[in-house]
Each structure stands twice: as C-alpha cells, then as structure tokens.
Amino acid sequence: MSASPYEPSPLHAFAEWLDGQAWSTALHESLWVYPLVESTHVLTVMLFVGMLAMVDLRMLGFAFRQTPVSELTSRLLPWSVAGFVIMVTTGLLLFYAIPVRTAHSVWFRFKAMLLIAAAVNAWWFHRRVSRDRERWDGQPQPPLGVRIAAALSMGLWAGVIVAGRMIAYNWFDCERPQSAFVAWAAGCAAELPP
Amino acid sequence: MTWCEAFGWFETYDRLEQTAIGNAIRESLWLFPAIEAVHLLGLAVLGGSVLVVDLRLLGAGLTRLSNAAVLANARPWFLGSLALMLATGVPLFLSEAVKCCFNDSFEVKIATLVLAVVFTFAVRNRVAARGDAPAWLAKIAGGLSLAAWFTVAAAGRWIGFSG
Numbered sequence: 001m002s003a004s005p006y007e008p009s010p011l012h013a014f015a016e017w018l019d020g021q022a023w024s025t026a027l028h029e030s031l032w033v034y035p036l037v038e039s040t041h042v043l044t045v046m047l048f049v050g051m052l053a054m055v056d057l058r059m060l061g062f063a064f065r066q067t068p069v070s071e072l073t074s075r076l077l078p079w080s081v082a083g084f085v086i087m088v089t090t091g092l093l094l095f096y097a098i099p100v101r102t103a104h105s106v107w108f109r110f111k112a113m114l115l116i117a118a119a120v121n122a123w124w125f126h127r128r129v130s131r132d133r134e135r136w137d138g139q140p141q142p143p144l145g146v147r148i149a150a151a152l153s154m155g156l157w158a159g160v161i162v163a164g165r166m167i168a169y170n171w172f173d174c175e176r177p178q179s180a181f182v183a184w185a186a187g188c189a190a191e192l193p194p
Numbered sequence: 195m196t197w198c199e200a201f202g203w204f205e206t207y208d209r210l211e212q213t214a215i216g217n218a219i220r221e222s223l224w225l226f227p228a229i230e231a232v233h234l235l236g237l238a239v240l241g242g243s244v245l246v247v248d249l250r251l252l253g254a255g256l257t258r259l260s261n262a263a264v265l266a267n268a269r270p271w272f273l274g275s276l277a278l279m280l281a282t283g284v285p286l287f288l289s290e291a292v293k294c295c296f297n298d299s300f301e302v303k304i305a306t307l308v309l310a311v312v313f314t315f316a317v318r319n320r321v322a323a324r325g326d327a328p329a330w331l332a333k334i335a336g337g338l339s340l341a342a343w344f345t346v347a348a349a350g351r352w353i354g355f356s357g
Binding site for chain 1: 227235241249268270347
C-alpha cells in the first residue's frame, strides 16, 4: 500500500473548501457586491494608511514637528485602527470570493509576508515606545530608532499596497507557464496535481 | 452619453492615446500596473493629508491644534501627493484615452477633481487658515471637502469596473 501520490497542502484544501461554498461563488459572480467590497478595500487605504502615514511622518520629524508624538498617536491612530478593521473585513471577503487563485498568488503570499513584517515592526515599536517615550515625545525629530521604525512602517505598508494591487494581474498564475521558482513560490504543484 | 461623445472630443482623445507616452505604456506589460501602484501610494498620502484637515474642521482628530496649524502641517504632503497623483494619472489616461472617452466614471472623476481642487484652495483652506471662522462654517467646509475627495477617489476606482 503506497500513499496517494497527490497530497494537497492544508492551505490548498482550505481554499478548495471555501471555493465549494455557495456564498463564495455568489460573491465572486455578483455584479455589484464584489466591486463594492473591492472598492471599499481600496478606498479605505486613505483612512488606514493615510492616518498612519501622518503619524509616521511626525515620528520621522517631517510633519507636526511642534506637536507631541503622543498627541498624534492618541487622536489619529483610532481612525487608522477603524480603517484597519474595514481593510481586514473586506480583505477576508475578497479572499473568500476567490480563494483558490488568491491562495496560489505569489503577490498575495508576498503581501502576507509584508503584513507579518509590518505587525512585527509595530510590536517592536510599541515595546520601544513604552520604554522611553516621555524623553522624546515633544522633540521635533525623535531618536534614530523611532525614525527607523516609522520609515519601516511606511515602507512595509507601501509594499503591502503595491503587492495587493498586483494580485489582480495574472502574470504569475499557475495556469500559465511559469519558472520553477514561481511554481514553487505559488505552490502550483498543489493547485495542479499531475 | 459622455461629454466626450456629446461634444465630439473623440479625435482629440484618440490623438492623445497615440502619443509616445501612451504608446509606450500600452506596449509594456508592466508599465501600467507599476504607474497605477504609484498612483495608489499617492492616494494613501493624499487621503491622510485631506482627512486630517477635514476631520479637524469637523471637530475630530487633532482638536488640540488650531485649524490653521493642522492645515499648515498637512499642506506640503497634500501638495506633494496631489502632484504625484497628477504625474501618474496623466500617463495612465494617455495609455487608455479612447476607453476614457466612453467612460462615465472617468468624466465624473475629472469633473469632481476640478471641483475638489478649486473648493480646497478657494474655500476650505481659507476657512481653515482663518483664526475666527465660526464652527458651522468650518464643519460645512470640512464636510464638503471630504465628500468631494471621496467622490474623486470612488469614481476613479470605478473607471476600471465600467466601460
């Protein structure tokens, strides 16, 4: 007795399971709801990344230099968090609508890695903030470590936006002939069993 | 029917599409997505720089700062991101001008963009810069600005779904 030669990855099996649901198909094929969810996802970038960018620019010393950093974080980050909640909700719906292709999109996978990196950066920064914020809260230009974290935040979220936009393009889809690297990075073997 | 059709601008749009920039973007596999991605990065910063001022005018966000102080800090980022959006938006238009001739969303976007820019500089920024603007006036200016810029962005996204 030998095992089946084809073992789909857990991610692929999960995506296939989602794909089999009637609501997933209905959302994907909806004339209005899918574009509305997609547009909400894109436009909320103004609220989520836009507000975050104002905070990051303050920490870089590029804007609101005369205002304490804590003033921006306490008054603007709640708006950014509200945007993030909308982003995650609409993002999950978009994944739910097109699960198999998205799970095997190299851009989606790259975006997921950038999201994790952005989360780690935010966590690392908050540890640093709680340690000595009083010391630099009012400084027009905060210390180098704070500025690096803010620059990383802006860079990583910019990367998330670009990678997210690229998911729509089919250059690296498994249905098309791909290099060994792309086939591996996209997990094409699981999507297209022999 | 679009204005482009009604006023017979098709020839002009067609010529714009045949420009060197339009041709180069159309013939490239990655140029359009790349410019589009930068356009989207500009949207994020533009959104932030507009929101922070409009929220303040509406009485939210950075309420410990004056309207004028929030405007002064956001203004360079608004101007910079607006310039970036125009610098990327014009080439995107040139690459598919003919499609835009028949696209309602494109015309809604351009019309509201002109309105939003004029309103921002002629009314909203003046209200924000004034130290003595009554709260109701600030709220109207902030609300209208928010609505105008949101419409520009939403109609812009819809260009890809319509026509």
